Amino acid sequence: MWKLMYRILIADDEKSIRDGVARYLAKHCADFEVAGLAENGEEALKLAQSLLPDVIITDITMPRMNGLDFLENISCLLPDARLIVLSGYDRFEYARQALRIGVREYLLKPLDTTKLLAILEKFKKELDQSRRALGPLAGVDLKDSHRNPRLEQLYGKLLNGGNSETEPMIQEPASYCCVLCSGDVKEEIIREGLYRKFARLGEPVLIRMEAGIYAAVFRLPGERASEEFLKLNLGLTSLANYMRSEGLGELHFFIGGFVTSVKGLPISMYQARQAMEYGFIEDMPPAVNYEDSQAGRMAVCLYPPEEIQKELALAVNYGNETMARARVCDLCSWFDENGIRDAAFIRMCFLTAGHRIQSPGRDAVRISYLEAERFRRDVLTARSFLRLKEVFLDFIIFLIGRKRGEITEKQVISEKVDRILRENMANPEFSLDDVAGLLFISPNYLRQLFKQETGMTFVEYLTRARLEHAKFLLSSTDLKVSEAAELVGYKDPRYFSSCFKKMFHISPSDISANSTLS
Known part of the structure; x- marks a missing residue:
């Protein structure tokens, strides 16, 4: 769906300023809508990730997270957003930091509304130009556009483990990169979006790998990998945000390293898959590169506190649901407080905690192999940390019900069947x-x-x-x-x-x- 207006997010801890700027823009700026208001940096960060604003207007001195920290966090997630600082402080250091982050305009309070309207008019022209460059992707026949069957076959064979006669076909020096695309956007829309966004950088070739997963191969002539890496990362982030804002679907990109030979593409794809498996897909930024994911894996390995797991086991054995819920929240908070994002490690910890609760003993809760396998499968397929928490909590409540004699295996099967029947x-x-x-x-x-x-x-x-x-x-x-x-x-x-x-x-x-x- 084609957006008719551009979105603005306003962040300021003074309600009178937030509301006043919003009212003024609603009355005098027909091409923009105020999509969200935030009173601190943390709230602004959450709203920006959800609303995908085209323009952000923020104060600097705000509680919980100041404006500069907010902008530094959001600038890599929304590289196309136009950033405006509205501050009561005329300090060179603030202005210098703002410019480093990518702030386009630094306005002082009290706000000069005439100047703000002129800035927004300039931004509108830039945004219009960017929109025309991508153009509408929905409702257009794109089935066979920008396809290269010869390269699709060549790259596809390499990425799927086959050998290919590549040297006669590609001889000049070049760098290659494999990017995995995961989401629910249609294949032809992904292909067209990549072409329109990166035709000048190096026309990508898209190959279907498995359900919902595509590999995009980028070929950069010469030795341009280092200078083009940032453009690729920001461009993919921008494209994913565009797809989402236009209602075309969710899309995430996982970027492997650059290799100097086409035969090295399987290595780049392996790295892209490592990046994809590092976190929970729904919690990850639009574009993730291999190096960033490896940095997280190189951190010192910490394990959840033994005390939490012991108390959780006691809560199940005594049938104390209130205590169990509290300990599950403590366990989830521990991962967040320690900055642990490795999805494979987190899943392993939850599976281990679940199995420890059922460890052999007089008071152990007995479950079937089928029920244990369901728990394992649900943990391994959770696409967000919140969903994983729900899966684990449901399993704990199920164990408590089994301990109390309230739930039998037959009842669990019946509930599952009833849900499946309603869906089909x-x-x-x-x-x-x-x-x-x-x-x-x-x-x-x-x-x-x-x-x-x-x-x-x-x-x-x-x-x-x-x-x-x-x-x-x-x-x-x-x-x-x-x-x-x-x-x-x-x-x-x-x-x-x-x-x-x-x-x-x-x-x-x-x-x-x-x-x-x-």
């Missing part, structure tokens, strides 16, 4: 085999559990769930009978009506009519 109810072909595959258990075992717990076959359970949901839809919305039937997986409305009347002794059209009258 509109699929008329959905079957017990599909559910069993998603739960990683055999269809026969699932069929047996269902019969034991519900007294119904899976087909009977699915039919009842579909018809009850249809009844809810018809009684609470203005959907037609045929529309409700389709939403719960029935292709034939007449067959749906027959099944519905057999179960509820009333036709679906009567329920729909009563809902409309009421």
Whole structure:
């Protein structure tokens, strides 16, 4: 979707100034909207990462995080944002630091509104030019644009471990870099965006690697790697922000090192994958390079305090949910306080903590191999630290329920099945085999559990769930009978009506009519 206005974020600890500037801009500046207001640097940093403003106006002296620290943090995450300092201090040192960070304008209080409008008009022209350079990427036929099948085949073979006759094809000196792209943006949009952003730097070649993962190979003639590295990093950050701000999807880039031969590309890709696996994807900045990820891994290895893990085990054994929740929060806070970002290490610590709670003993909580495997899989696939915390807390609460005798394995299976059914109810072909595959258990075992717990076959359970949901839809919305039937997986409305009347002794059209009258 094409943005009609540019966004401004205002950060100042004085409410009168924040609100006053916002009101003035709303009245006199039609090309910009004030997207967010922050009263300190920490709040401004969070808002900037969420709102992706085009212009940031900030004070310097603010509580919790001052304006210069905020700008230094955000400048690498939003390299295209225009930065303005609005300060009551006319100090050379402040101005010098601001210029080093990349601040474009340094305004003094009281604010000269005429000067601010002139600055914003200048910024608008620059932003318009940048927007035209990328152009609209949505709603345009880009299927085969800027493809190079010959190089795609060459690079693809190298990156997938094959040998290739590369020397006759590429002889002049060059530097190469592999960048892994992860996200939900369409392949053709990624390819076109990379071309428009980096055509002058070295036309990239995009190769599909696996579901949701692409490799972009950059080739820079001569020995330009060192001078172009920063441009590549900032350009990829800018492109990812653009995709997100235009509603095209989330995209993260992971940059491997530069190599001096095309045959070294597998090394660059390995480094890019190391960067991708370092953190939780949803918590990482738009572009991460291998060197930065390795710097984090070279730090001294710390382990969570033994006391927290012991108290967590006690909380589970005594069935104390309040204490367990508090210790889980303590464990998560410990990683944050110590600046630990290595996702593989954090996952290992959570898995270890989970297994220690179940260590053999008289009071140990017994779980099945299936339940243990589910916990392991959920930990390893968590895409953010917050999601990992939720997974671990859910597992702890589950163990407490098992300890109290409130949760059995059958009940856990039933809850999982019910959730899966609701997510796939509109699929008329959905079957017990599909559910069993998603739960990683055999269809026969699932069929047996269902019969034991519900007294119904899976087909009977699915039919009842579909018809009850249809009844809810018809009684609470203005959907037609045929529309409700389709939403719960029935292709034939007449067959749906027959099944519905057999179960509820009333036709679906009567329920729909009563809902409309009421």
